[in-house]
Amino acid sequence: MANFGRVIELTIDDMIFKMGTYAIEGTIPFDNDPIPNESEIKIWNLSPETIDRIKRGSIVAINAGYRGDVGLILHGFVSKVLTKWDGTDKITTVYVLDTDDISKRKVTDIAYAEGTLASYILRDMAAQLGLPVEQFELNQDFKYEDGYTANGEVTKIISDVAADCGTSAYVNKGKLYIRNLRYGADDVFMLSSGTGLIGSPEPFEDEDFKGFNLKSQLQYRITTASVIDLNCRRFNGRVHVRKGSHKFSATGDFMTEVEAILP
Structure with missing residues (x-):
């Protein structure tokens, strides 16, 4: 390109x-x-x-x-x-x-009974945010045997409960996603030097994931949870986008930078 x-x-x-x-x-x-x-x-x-x-x-x-x-x-x-x-x-x-300032939305001492499933709490908290839920799929539906009390910022409650299910929760373009970044019916984007890859992806490793930091010419199809089939000298395989940014100007940067994790 x-x-x-x-x-x-x-x-x-x-x-x-x-x-x-x-x-x-x-x-x-x-x-x-x-x-x-x-x-x-x-x-x-x-x-x-x-x-x-x-x-x-x-x-x-x-x-x-x-x-x-x-x-x-x-x-x-x-x-x-x-x-x-x-x-x-x-x-x-x-x-x-990218949405209303939902970080300021809070709840006070909403008590859930013993044995309540995380999915029930997450749907209840999503309703508190008032955002459309674009995807909702949990790795496991964690059961709170001793009950659960929701108190504080709704976004943090959603993030914590989703984490108990081994699942990510994020907002993208005004919609709420509760899902695993590496599983789902996402479109696959083929990224190589011929389709916009810039330079050589740099590997990273943290406590939970391995992956690559990579740059592409600006690509609107790439965002959180995008699936990329990466083809470069260092690696040939599938990665899943965790985070990144689009940068644009008339004569300077016009690129998408992402942190992508291995399956």
Whole structure:
């Protein structure tokens, strides 16, 4: 894939900003926990009237890719807007959460009876968040023999209960996923030097996983739990994305960086 024909289409409420007409750059993170990710988007030399129309809570979407092959990499809400001057340039930075700020949602002493299954608690807590559940599949449905008391931040409760089931819980593009990163009916993306792989993947190992840190030309299909068939000099096989980010600008970075784990 040649690195030309870059496309960025940023929509904020009813306003559309396209790369080529506007100087735009940004970083869009994604990961495997339910805490909302905050993206950072910079736009150069907007008019005061346009800046005034970008408000906290405005709906944001970004489609990115290359001419003829573009897809969604962000859907969320403006969390704050800052404008400053850099010489003769005026730079407006728009911060975007990939969902409402659900990290502030809390519950107090919700008691579940002895023998309650984790799936019941997770569905109850998901309802507290108010997000659509895109996938729900547990490695094991843990039973709380002594009962369970939900108290505190809902996102942490969901993360802890999912962990008891050996399962990840995360938010992506405004939807809640409770699932194993390495199992599911996900599309498989073939990644090699011919389809966008940049450089040589670097191996890593932590307490729980082995895998690779790798870079690709910006690929909207790659996000949390994406399945990649990686073909490079160091490794030829399947990996599963745990976290990463999309980075874009008109002349600088236009890439997707990920941490991908082995099956």
